[in-house]
Amino acid sequence: MKTHNLGYPRMGSHRQLKRACERYWAGRITNDELQSTARTLRHQHWQLQQEAGIDLIPSNDFSFYDQVLDMTLAVGAVPERYAPLQGREEITDLDLYFAMARGYQRDDLDITAMEMTKWFDTNYHFIVPEFQRDQTFQLTSTKILDEFNEAQAMGIVTKPVIIGPVTYLWLGKEKEGDFHRVELLDRLLPVYHQILKSLVEAGAVYVQLDEPCLANNLSERERQALQVAYQSFQQKFPQLKIILANYFDCYGDNLSTALSLPVHTLHLDLVRCPSQLDDILDSGKLPEKTTLSLGVVDGRNIWKNDYEQSLQPIRQTTNRIGTERVMIAPSCSLLHAPADLNSESGTSKISSIRPWLAFAKQKLTEVVTLSQLAQIEDRTQQPAYQENQRAIQTRRDSPLVHRTEVQQRMATVTEADAQRQSPFAHRKVQQQSLNLPQFPTTTIGSFPQTKEVRQQRAKFKKNEITEEQYLSFLHQETERAIRWQEDVGLDVLVHGEFERNDMVEHFGEQLEGFAFTELGWVQSYGSRCVKPPIIYGDVLRPTPMTVEWTTYAQSLTPRLVKGMLTGPVTILQWSFVRDDQPRATTCTQIALAIRDEVTDLEQAGIRVIQVDEPALREGLPLHQADWGEYLRWAVQTFRLATSSVSDETQIHTHMCYSEFNDIIESIAALDADVITIECSRSQMELLDTFADFQYPNDIGPGVYDIHSPRVPSETEIVQLLEKAQAVLPASQLWVNPDCGLKTRGWNETKHALEAMVSAAQQLRQSISEPV
Template sequence: MLTQNLGYPRIGSHRELKKICENYWAEKTGYKNVLQVGKNIRHDNWLMQKDAGINIIPANDFSFYDHVLDHSLMFGAIPKRYNEVIMKKGNSELDLYFAMARGFQKDGLDVVAMEMTKWFDTNYHYIVPEFYKDQPFKLFSTKIIDEFYEAKQLGIITKPVLIGPISYLLLGKEKETGFEKIDLIKNLLPVYLDILTRLDALDVEYVQFDEPFLTLDLGDKEKKAFEYVYKEIRKTFPRLKIVLATYFGGLNNNLDLTVSLPIDVLHIDLVRGEDQLNDVLAALSDKTILSLGLVDGRNIWKNDFEKSISIINQAVEKLGKDRVWIAASCSLIHSPVDLGNETNEKNLPQEIKQWLSYAKQKVEEIVTLKKLVNNETSASALQKLEENKIAISNKKTSALIHDVVVKERVLALKDSDAFRLNTFSKRKVKQQKLNLPQYATTTIGSFPQTVEVRSWRAKFKNGVITEDEYNDLIADETAKAVKWQEEIDLDVLVHGEFERNDMVEYFGEQLKGFAFSKNGWVQSYGSRCVKPPIIFGDVSRPKPMTVKWSAYAQSLTSKHMKGMLTGPVTILQWSFVRNDQPRAETCTQIALAIRDEVCDLEKAGIKIIQIDEPAIREGLPLRKVDWQTYLNWAVKAFKISASGVKDETQIHTHMCYSEFNDIIQNIADMDADVITIETSRSQMELLDAFADFNYPNEIGPGVYDIHSPRVPKREEMVKLLQRAKAVIPAEQLWVNPDCGLKTRGWDETKKALIEMVSAAKEMRKDAEILIPEQHISN
């Protein structure tokens, strides 16, 4: 019996990757230093897994920004607009790579970034490949070969990891009409064969092909492509051992296809697809090895050893030990790095910490399970089993977890609690009293969190400054932001959120049922790392969370100040969620807590309240058959959070990096008065779904990309607004960036927002101002 790992976090145990990349982008360090830090992280990861006892260790799971972008560069799938970046003297392959991810605005060049979206139903973002009809591919980057050789120099024979060719194509987007992306498979496969030829020459034994689309709904073309690709690979490389990794769900109706493929090892996710084991065991061919994804790669709870051992024994009884491997459910990039870095008892008490497992500990769990199944009676293995039993038992019975009052409040909910008093058409008439202009301008909520602002929070938490001193600093920064917004003539202002660390963590810190790590960082995109809260128990709101700062900011201006909240689905999705009750129940508990906050903001005189739900599309199950159940409870949770206010109070929501076409009716069912969405990277393509549907409420399509450091020009934003106006009536349109501005610098933020306000005013020049009769009568 062997153990394998599908992938390991690449950020470094102390976010070394984030720090070196951001210093490089700021031109504070050189190219060689970036490469060296990357090399150090890879070496540490490989050696740690080897020392822990993992038999099959992955390579090419490291990335400086995103593994999908790595593949686009490797295959030469580089959009033509980056040609000038390639040719610019002094630019390296790494500069080209970062330009594709972040855009490039330097030395007279101004190139927009590639589109970004969510990696299946996770909070990880990937860079979307761009495809054109008859597109050629070629081996452009040899990263995968270089890193295998690098590990070999350390004495470690690794398993190179590739996104499978079908999944890579399905992750991309057709940038012109007249073809389907899957049609490019015959152009792409030769590059895979070229890579495998080079790896074969280095005596590679195993190659891992990640094909998560096998857990999704597939059409006939995609199924035929799977058969074609893997037959060609097997025919060309009869000696190579192919590991086919599926994850994020069960194979279900793709099981027969999958087991028919000429592969050596099939990996299945038994966390997200726990019911598939019997079917897979029955269908598996006589020789194929089965890799059991038992340790949860997407959550931080300890593995239940007794349960896992029972599953392993079931597989061994059918297949024999030689045909069973033990692994995590998916790559560990979705897990924090090392629980050993958690030393803060205040935020993460030992009673909760004993229930947790980070990536390093998950690797150890995989190895321990192998030892226990092999009946190793070493003191260490037996001690770990006993500790595991105690932790699992304690978690089930802990008084920290259950709150009777919260459970009773959920049970007492009525259908009417999920509906506003009147329909949007009636609310809109009353909201005319807000006196907002056509093409009203606003931002999504946050302003730059400078090094100085973050230092104040650190000093306060470490006791260097008092709470009063900290609050005075935040108040002064808020006042400056309000004044500046007035100066550039924004219509609806925000307070800037300088007191907040993260849009989910900030709320979790003030809600019961949450715990917090000090170093539980996971990669969201590029250098952006987040520290998800840990929902371990029933959730409630002991006291108001945001009213103080929103009311203070409103007192500084006669313009409307938006109250800024994170919605229940996003708090759920972007947290590590308890696994002992349905997610829908936990989400409803959070919704009630947010509802209380919304009502208190209204009482404090805040007339516009934004409840962000960027993760609602992300939470959609991968199989359509499961969609409606999720959408029913997710939409209801949002409506519970938003429906306790008067018609005059305008409710906004925000969503980003999502494809809306399939769930547009459900988004309309959320019944937010205004929705703001990301559309800039897609050049307003995402707006088509709202236009085709005839979306009834108001909408703010993001007019510039905040995930790129480039500053867009007014003319660029006007063109985007004109595209929006062509499909959405002008009276429904708002003007805003596509996301919050927390990660940007003040210089670029100010320049971009000034251009944005100017663009809105230009649009108003030609707009016919219509005053509804209802408004006149008021």
């Protein structure tokens, strides 16, 4: 019974890769120095997996930015607008790669970044491939082979991990021409053949091809494309052992297709979909020689594995098909988990729940231990099993988990609690008292978290400065931000969020039922990492969380200042969530806490309150049949959090990097007075959905991309707003960036917002002028 791992976190336990990339972008280290850091991390990760006892260790799971972008570069699908960079001697392949992810604005060139969106239902982002009707592919990067050879030089024969050809096409977008991107498969496959041929010649025995599109609703054309691709691989490389990896959900309607593909191993995510094992074993369609990879260790959460629970499907499978046809693995790549629980100090905020946890490194041990226990007849006498079961039982019985007052309040919630007093049309009239102009301007919430802000926060946490000194600094930063917003002419201001570390962590730290790590970082996109809270018990808000800073900012200016909150679905999605009750129950508990905060903000005189839900679309189940129930409780919890206010109070929400077409009715059902969305990378394409639906409430389409360092021109923003105005009435439109400005520098922020305000003023003038 072999063990294998689908992928390992790239950043390093202390975010070494993040820091190296950002130093490289800033021109502070060379390409060679960046490559040295990357090489060191790869070697460390291969070695620790080898030491843990993993039989098949992945390679090519490392990436400087994103594995989909890696594939785009490898197959030569570089959009035409980057051609000027390819002809410059000083531009390396890595510079081209980063330009595709982040945009390029230097000297005489100004090139926008490629679109970015969420990786299935995770908070990880990928760079969306762009395809033309006449798209060509050619092998232009040897990264996959190079990393295999690099590991082999260390004495480790790895299992290269490659995004499968159908998933790669499925994730992309047709940019020009009337065609379906899957039609490009015949042109793409020869490049895959070249990659696989080079690996076989270098000594690869196993290759993992990731096809998570199989967890979604696929068309017959897409299923046929899978047949074509894998038949070609089998014909050309009959001795290559292909592990077909699907994760995040069941194979569903694609199961017959998956079982018919000529692959060595089929991977099952038994954490997200335990029922699929019976479907496969009872189907009679599992080929006699096909191995099953059982993903029984949760790759997306941090709870210790329950060995007794996981051993049941392992025993069931070995009894049916034999031990030699079973592999044990995490459910998906461990990219979505923090690196190492051992990095947490003894004084960590998770100390009380530490025995219940397992991070990526510990999950490797769980995989190996499960493999060993499954081959022992009396596992109950094994110390590893006994220790594991004690930890599981301790968590079940812990008084830290359940709160009587929370349970009692949950029982009193009614449908009426999730309803605003009046329909939007009436509220919009009442909100005219806010005296906002046409095309009102605002930002999404955060302003740059400068090095000085981070240093002061670190000093305060280390007791190097007093609380009084720290608060004085924060008051100065907040006032400076308010004054600058007044000067630039923004209509609805924000306090800047200088006191906040992260939009979820900040709230979790003030809610009971949450715990926090010191180094539990998880990659979100590029060099951006987040440190998700751990929801271990019932959620309760003991005191107001944002009222003091919001009212302080409002006291500095006669202009409107928004209260800034994170919504219940996003707090849920961007946390590690308890797995002992339905997610809907936990989300309702969070919604009640946010509801209390919304009520307190309104009572403190705050007239505009934003409750961000960027993760609403992310939480959508992959199979459409499961959408209804999720959307029901997701919408209900947002409304529960925001419906306590009067008609005169304006509720905003924000969503980013989402495809809204399929859930537009649910977005409308949120009934936020204003929704702000990401639109700039898609050139306002997302607005078509809102226009076709005749979305009734106000919309702020993002007019520039904050995930890129490039600064848009006023003309560019005007053109985007004119596109927006062509599909939506001017009376519905707000003007704002795509997202918060936390990760940007002040210089680029100031220039971009000045251009944005000027563009809004230009449009106001054009509307007011007689035709």
